[in-house]
Amino acid sequence: MKPPPLKWTNEITPAQVYALIRSERDIHKALLIFDSASATPSFTHDTSTFSLMLSRLASSHQFRPAERLLRLMSPPPSASALHPLLLAYGRAHRPLDALRLFRSMRDSLGCEPSERSYVTVLSVLVDGNLLKLAHSFYREMKDANFGGSVAALNVLVKAFCRGERTLEFAVRVFEEMPMRGLEPDCYTYGTLINGFCRFGRIGRAKELFDEMGVKGLSPTVVTYSCLIHGLCLANDLSRAFDLFTEMKRRNVEPNVVTYSSLIDGLCKGGRALEAMELVEEMGRRRISLNVITYSSLFHGLCLEGRVQEAFEVLDRMRLQGFKPDAGMYGKLVGCLCGLRRFQEAANYLDEMVLSGVSPNKVTRPVHVRMHNGVVRGLCEENDLNRAYSQYLCMRTRGVAVDAETFIRLVGCLSKAGDLNRAARVVEDMVGEGHTPDEGVWGEIVGVFWRQRKVREEVVQVDWIERINDLINVQGEATEAEGDDLEFFISGLLSGRENSGSMLGY
Numbered sequence: 241m242k243p244p245p246l247k248w249t250n251e252i253t254p255a256q257v258y259a260l261i262r263s264e265r266d267i268h269k270a271l272l273i274f275d276s277a278s279a280t281p282s283f284t285h286d287t288s289t290f291s292l293m294l295s296r297l298a299s300s301h302q303f304r305p306a307e308r309l310l311r312l313m314s315p316p317p318s319a320s321a322l323h324p325l326l327l328a329y330g331r332a333h334r335p336l337d338a339l340r341l342f343r344s345m346r347d348s349l350g351c352e353p354s355e356r357s358y359v360t361v362l363s364v365l366v367d368g369n370l371l372k373l374a375h376s377f378y379r380e381m382k383d384a385n386f387g388g389s390v391a392a393l394n395v396l397v398k399a400f401c402r403g404e405r406t407l408e409f410a411v412r413v414f415e416e417m418p419m420r421g422l423e424p425d426c427y428t429y430g431t432l433i434n435g436f437c438r439f440g441r442i443g444r445a446k447e448l449f450d451e452m453g454v455k456g457l458s459p460t461v462v463t464y465s466c467l468i469h470g471l472c473l474a475n476d477l478s479r480a481f482d483l484f485t486e487m488k489r490r491n492v493e494p495n496v497v498t499y500s501s502l503i504d505g506l507c508k509g510g511r512a513l514e515a516m517e518l519v520e521e522m523g524r525r526r527i528s529l530n531v532i533t534y535s536s537l538f539h540g541l542c543l544e545g546r547v548q549e550a551f552e553v554l555d556r557m558r559l560q561g562f563k564p565d566a567g568m569y570g571k572l573v574g575c576l577c578g579l580r581r582f583q584e585a586a587n588y589l590d591e592m593v594l595s596g597v598s599p600n601k602v603t604r605p606v607h608v609r610m611h612n613g614v615v616r617g618l619c620e621e622n623d624l625n626r627a628y629s630q631y632l633c634m635r636t637r638g639v640a641v642d643a644e645t646f647i648r649l650v651g652c653l654s655k656a657g658d659l660n661r662a663a664r665v666v667e668d669m670v671g672e673g674h675t676p677d678e679g680v681w682g683e684i685v686g687v688f689w690r691q692r693k694v695r696e697e698v699v700q701v702d703w704i705e706r707i708n709d710l711i712n713v714q715g716e717a718t719e720a721e722g723d724d725l726e727f728f729i730s731g732l733l734s735g736r737e738n739s740g741s742m743l744g745y
Contacts, residue, residue: 252277254286261292267300278312287313291321298328307341316350319357326360335368339377358386359395366399374399393417394427401435410435426452430463437470445470461487465498472505480505496522500533507540515540516549531562538568542575550575563595566603573610582617586626589614589633599639607637612645619652627652628661635668643674650680 257277264270274293277283285293290313297306306325310317322345329338342361345351358381365374378396381387393413400410414432417424429452436445449467452459464487471480484502487494499522506515515537522529529537534557541550550572554564564572569592576585589610599607611634618627631649634641646669653662666676 252280252283254284254289257285258289258292261289261296267296267302270296271302271305284314287321290317294321295324298324301328301332303329303332303337310349319345319351319354322349322351322357323360326357326364330360330364330367333368335364335370338364339373353384355386355389355391358384359389359391362392363395363398366395366402369402371399371402388420388422390417390422390425390428393422394425394431397428398431401431401438404439407435407439407441426457426460426463429457430460430466433463433470434466437466437473440470440474442467442470442474442476458490459487459492461492461495461498464492465495465501468498469501472501475505475509477502477505477509493525494527496527496530496533499527500530500536503533503540504536507536507543510540510544512537512540512544512546512549529557529560531557531565534562535565535568538564539571542571545575545579547572547575547579547581564592564597566592566597566599566606569597570606570610573614577613577617580617582614582621583623583626585614586618586630589630593633593637599637604639607639608642611639612642615641615645616648619648622652622656624652624656624658631665641668641672643669646672646674647677647680650676 257273260273261270264273270293274285274289278285290309294306294309294317297303297309303325306328310322310325313321322341326338326341329335329341338361342353342357345353345357362374362377362381365371365377378387378392381392386392397410397413400406400413410432414424414428417428429448433445433448436442436448445467449459449463452463464483468480468483471477471483480502484494484498487498499518503515503518506512506518519529519533519537522533534553538550538553538557541547541553554568554572557564569588573585573588576582576588611630615627615630615634618624618630627649631641631645633639646665650662650665650669653659653665666680669676669680
């Protein structure tokens with residue numbers, strides 16, 4: 241239910257309304273203040289209040305109220321007033337809505353597009369990977385005489401850097417900029433360096449980085465981080481740390497991306513303890529770890545068998561409000577299984593299920609590997625109840641059971657004399673297209689052989705010799721005898737005590 245409008249006791253001014261909206265954290269209450277002031281007789285919002293309210297609505301992704309507000313503005317909004325909303329549509333992955341709003345500027349809103357609005361929409365289209373539409377829009381920019389600025393060409397370079405085959409077009413635009421009287425800036429170089437690093441061309445990226453120094457351009461933290469990340473991917477940690485030292489010497493503060501790249505490189509190189517030192521440095525600099533940092537550190541510790549440290553990282557991650565994903569659980573479970581700590585591995589599998597981490601197209605192989613490894617490990621420890629429980633969980637969640645797990649589980653259940661559950665597993669095994677071998681059937685028959693009543697009847701009837709006769713006589717066994725043999729075995733596997741009589745004795 242919509243709350244009633246506010247009642248103002250005294251005469252209000254635009255400055256007071258502006259201050260109230262700015263101090264109100266709740267966007268709905270801020271909008272209520274704005275609408276209540278609008279309903280007050282003889283009151284008119286000024287341009288700054290409209291712009292503030294638009295910015296607040298855009299940052300909260302309240303797009304309908306924001307567009308309604310645009311149409312209420314008097315005089316009509318300027319192109320700069322639309323800028324926060326265009327960016328917000330981009331952040332919300334709604335590039336077509338940004339283009340729609342841009343198209344309505346002149347006709348519906350009565351304002352002329354500016355160079356900044358053109359560049360913003362072009363960037364939103366490129367970030368949304370609508371490259372054909374972006375190319376068409378850029379031609380429109382050129383027709384409007386807005387396509388020849390450094391900002392516009394930078395977006396064009398970013399578009400070409402998205403694919404390895406188009407990377408050379410980005411270089412061509414970069415090289416043609418001085419011919420047009422334009423000098424590439426830090427953003428141009430940073431975009432190209434990122435593109436080269438993404439596709440493994442570290443040497444070319446380093447050349448551009450050195451060229452920035454020659455031209456007196458100071459690399460930003462983004463440029464440093466891109467190159468450090470590329471060097472770490474190329475396993476060139478020495479040069480990556482040289483750059484890391486250089487950026488701190490130049491008073492360029494490393495960010496979480498910089499640290500995450502170095503931590504990932506160290507962990508993949510088996511240097512998790514050095515990565516932990518970087519984590520401590522992040523703490524001293526008050527830089528919070530993100531999911532990528534935690535995941536890299538966790539994987540590195542598991543890779544080195546440092547389970548206790550991995551547990552501590554997991555706990556720290558949870559305290560910060562992050563949830564482990566299937567990959568992290570997979571690493572932890574695999575590490576515990578490698579250390580033969582199958583009970584703990586099963587506990588983390590249960591935790592993963594309860595936390596709602598489910599298989600999907602990407603993570604399904606990880607779930608298959610985790611669950612099968614745990615069930616086989618529990619079978620080795622003869623914890624049949626837990627193993628069977630995990631098996632049922634696999635069946636319920638649609639996680640594939642491999643042939644080796646079926647065989648191990650049937651063997652363990654048979655040795656424990658649990659014929660009913662063993663028979664169910666065999667039935668599931670056949671249903672999944674796996675053919676039980678002699679060993680599996682031997683385990684099942686062995687269950688019966690260990691039963692006293694079965695052994696007594698075997699001695700009395702001497703049915704083993706009779707079965708051999710039925711099997712070895714070629715072409716002489718009648719159809720009736722074949723049916724008797726099949727019925728006998730069926731009766732044996734279903735636990736019938738009078739199965740011996742089925743042979744006609």
